[in-house]
Amino acid sequence: MRLAIAQINPTVGDLSANAVLISSTIKKAAIAGCDLILFPELALTGYPPEDLLLKLAFLRDTKKFLTQIARSTTGITAVIGYVDSDQKNCFNAAAWIEKGRVAATYHKRCLPNYGVFDEKRYFKPGATSLTRSLKGTRVGITICEDIWAFGPHLQDLKKDKPDLVINISASPFHVNKLRQRHAALKPQIQFLKKPFVYCNLVGGQDELVFDGGSFCTDAKGHVTVQCPQFRDDLYIVDVAANRTMTVTNAKPGFLSSIEQIHEALLLGLKDYVRKNRFSKVAIGLSGGIDSAVVAALAKEALGAENVTGITLPSRYNKSETVQDAALLAKNLGIRFESIAIEPLYTAFLTALQPVFKNTSSGLAEENLQARIRGTILMALSNKFGWLILTTGNKSETSTGYCTLYGDMAGGFAVIKDVFKTTVYELAKYLNTQAGQDIIPQTVIDRPPTAELRENQKDEDSLGPYSMLDPVIMDYVEKNLPTSSTISPQNLAYVKRIRSLIDMSEYKRRQSPPGVKITPRAFGRDHRMPITNRYQEI
Secondary structure, three states, X not given: OEEEEEEOOOOOOOHHHHHHHHXXXXXXXXXXXOOEEEOOOOOOOOOOOHHHHHOHHHHHHHHHHHXXXXXXXXXXXXXXXXXXXOOOOEEEEEEEEEOOEEEEEEEOOOOOOOOOOOHHHOOOOOOOOOEEEEOOEEEEEEEHHHHOOOOHHHHHHHHOOOOEEXXXXXXXXXXXXXXXXXXXXXXXXXHHOOOEEEEEOEEEEOOEEEEEOOEEEOOOOOEEEEOOEOOOEEEEEEEOOOOOEEEOOOOOOOOOHHHHHHHHHHHHHHHHHHHOOOOOEEEEOOOOHHHHHHHHHHHHHHOHHHEEEEEOOOOOOOHHHHHHHHHHHHHHOOEEEEOOOHHHHHHHHHHHHHHXXXXXXXXXXXXXXXXXXXXXXXXXXXXXXXEEEEOOOHHHHHHOOOOOOOOOOOOEEOOOOOXXXXXXXXXXXXXXXXXXXXXXXXXXXXXXXXXXXXOOOHHHHHOOHHHHHHHHHHHHHOOOOHHHOOOHHHHHHHHHHHHHHHHOHHHHHOOOOEOOOOOOOEOOOEOOOOOOOOOOO
């Protein structure tokens, strides 16, 4: 038997375009002589459709498009993820389509309700297994979470005595997730004792990135076919009489951690821009490392002609940082504009002087500069239709080292889930990939600073990032208590940073979405109350 793994990139809610994508991919597989083609979980609707599932019209239209796809399917069998529904319930479903019709439907039995998943809000679990015969092979069908855990669903499937088990999935990315999937699914595959095919979604959807990485294993759970991550394509797998599987157009191998992060950020950014009907982006270039990395990623994802860098210097910006911003733009080949904010800053201070008199200059005056910059960037966005990319990283957004309506103003936060130490790794990686210092070495070497007052350095407020980032990781990603994370001599520092993280939730709620690359990102993963007085004892 020859099967096709359709690692496609649909758009949530775009039923018409998704149906065209699915139908055209089916035709390619049929031309390639495939007997069976697999599409990812909820391929027709896109994943996750969230509260679109509460719209009766959406459910109705989904069924109509599935019927249209089925009618155009001849000479090949297809398994397509979609939303099934009756008058009372919704189901995360897989349609078995053959001879131009939906011949059978499987309802997902295990509904995840942790991390980024919220499926119990929308779906009712299925109650029965499904195995279908094709060319003398009994194919058992599962959907994503069904293969991640033991339970009655696997026992029922095993009783069906399939020859081959398939899983259609929408498993979102975080660093090293592919290896985690291999390890996590292996015990269940060994329990079933059957060859296994895993078809995963690819593409960006708001904060989430789906990395593909579809694969096949033998009956012992050993990976025999590995499809690439972050690439939408059709992968043809030949299943021999002894159930061994080979693929001709997928090269084996794993990406390094920094390569995964790079690919995820590119895909997440490109799809957010494309799927939300933007074409051009703009970035405030400070001459610092964060804006430099964001600009380099934007150029790579969208093309230099679609990226504009704007420097917005004030009295506190050194000439070196302004020059580095211009050099970066030149290296990237992007449009560059300079708009001095000093006249506006002076006008604001003059207007505020009667109210601010007899007070010391401090945070209000510092943040005023950031808010002037944010206002200008959003004006440019309104005037030219540019999507503003913010440049804050996870270290800053964790601790609130960012300004509401200032550097947080924008439409998409590319490196929102990237620690500052990783931003430096990315900068070096981007330069290595380019074969030259597209990000000037002076930007990498300079101690990070917001340049909102004289001689300001980030570490004066946060400590060295090499010390800060592990503290954030322990608290936000691992939920570890203070006592188990740090030596006694650093206890006061840890408590201060954790307090900053807790107090900054209100800021994060007002920040734009950004690409998730860690196991626990702010937003879907991290749902803390803003009004919250809990303190660890």
